[in-house]
Amino acid sequence: xxxxxxxxxxxxxxxxxxxxxxxxxxxxxxxxxxxxxxxxxxxxxxxxxxxxxxxxxxxxxxxxxxxxxxxxxxxxxxxxxxxxxxxxxxxxxxxxxxxxxxxxxxxxxxxxxxxxxxxxxxxxxxxxxxxxxxxxxxxxxxxxxxxxxxxxxxxxxxxxxxxxxxxxxxxxxxxxxxxxxxxxxxxxxxxxxxxxxxxxxxxxxxxxxxxxxxxxxxxxxxxxxxxxxxxxxxxxxxxxxxxxxxxxxxxxxxxxxxxxxxxxxxxxxxxxxxxxxxxxxxxxxxxxxxxxxxxxxxxxxxxxxxxxxxxxxxxxxxxxxxxxxxxxxxxxxxxxxxxxxxxxxxxxxxxxxxxxxxxxxx
Numbered sequence: 001x002x003x004x005x006x007x008x009x010x011x012x013x014x015x016x017x018x019x020x021x022x023x024x025x026x027x028x029x030x031x032x033x034x035x036x037x038x039x040x041x042x043x044x045x046x047x048x049x050x051x052x053x054x055x056x057x058x059x060x061x062x063x064x065x066x067x068x069x070x071x072x073x074x075x076x077x078x079x080x081x082x083x084x085x086x087x088x089x090x091x092x093x094x095x096x097x098x099x100x101x102x103x104x105x106x107x108x109x110x111x112x113x114x115x116x117x118x119x120x121x122x123x124x125x126x127x128x129x130x131x132x133x134x135x136x137x138x139x140x141x142x143x144x145x146x147x148x149x150x151x152x153x154x155x156x157x158x159x160x161x162x163x164x165x166x167x168x169x170x171x172x173x174x175x176x177x178x179x180x181x182x183x184x185x186x187x188x189x190x191x192x193x194x195x196x197x198x199x200x201x202x203x204x205x206x207x208x209x210x211x212x213x214x215x216x217x218x219x220x221x222x223x224x225x226x227x228x229x230x231x232x233x234x235x236x237x238x239x240x241x242x243x244x245x246x247x248x249x250x251x252x253x254x255x256x257x258x259x260x261x262x263x264x265x266x267x268x269x270x271x272x273x274x275x276x277x278x279x280x281x282x283x284x285x286x287x288x289x290x291x292x293x294x295x296x297x298x299x300x301x302x303x304x305x306x307x308x309x310x311x312x313x314x315x316x317x318x319x320x321x322x323x324x325x326x327x328x329x330x331x332x333x334x335x336x337x338x339x340x341x342x343x344x345x346x347x348x349x350x351x352x353x354x355x356x357x358x359x360x361x362x
Contacts, residue, residue, distance in 0.1 A: 085244025
């Protein structure tokens with residue numbers, strides 16, 4: 001097999017990569033990321049406990065879902081998940097960022113609010129498959145509890161719970177309506193944006209039983225999309241809508257990004273720049289650089305400042321910088337139509353990069 005994927009069924013980002021690899025129709029084998037595998041393979045290769053991790057046939061190690069997808073795109077033939085049109089590519093990059101970093105709210109909230117016991121069992125089965133079920137569950141409570149403890153750092157508290165539910169329900173309605181007319185975000189081929197959404201929607205909110213039943217009832221087309229995007233019936237098939245058109249049905253989804261996530265990204269940039277002034281010699285960037293107020297659905301709470309989201313945002317702003325003439329005007333028109341004007345002149349400095357599987361100054 002050209003590729004080995006270290007992953008697990010319960011892992012949000014494993015679901016994103018697995019769906020992509022299946023559609024790309026590349027040969028790979030998946031190895032369950034057990035505790036033994038972490039110690040023997042992942043930690044020696046990456047240096048910290050994380051999944052998914054992809055290892056190529058030449059022993060190249062790739063970590064981070066975006067890096068994994070881009071590595072396979074660069075090394076395998078066939079259709080791409082990146083639309084060529086300036087507007088469609090812009091929207092796809094925005095929605096990958098939206099899925100990876102914003103739907104994480106709903107994914108973590110619904111798992112640990114409505115599926116906690118199931119999640120503990122899944123952690124135990126994934127990390128300790130050699131143990132009997134009772135011991136798996138006991139171990140799973142310990143390891144899963146570490147993830148549950150992150151909720152306040154993400155801004156997931158009893159105070160924000162109603163707003164998280166409301167914005168997620170709004171998203172489900174909008175995406176469900178879109179899928180009444182299109183198989184995927186931009187037609188009959190999945191895009192990088194689809195895979196950004198797939199991680200939280202499939203691995204947490206579809207696969208976890210309580211939230212999965214809720215999705216089947218309230219947004220059945222989204223549940224069907226989860227199944228199709230994660231295990232595609234026709235790999236490498238489909239195409240993007242001609243003429244670089246953005247479906248009208250996607251505008252409500254993009255407006256949620258502009259209203260809810262974009263202000264947090266702008267605030268994160270301001271805090272990142274201030275942090276860099278105070279830490280001018282820092283090369284490796286911490287996963288969090290402090291706490292700050294944020295707003296979701298009109299509710300104000302505190303959450304961690306996560307610089308990684310700016311690395312993802314750079315993909316959007318770099319695309320905008322590369323455009324000129326009619327293409328640039330077209331992309332700016334899309335941003336204005338969804339209320340994301342702030343993106344048009346956003347300059348992310350100092351720039352971020354990923355090196356040796358960590359976030360660093362570019």
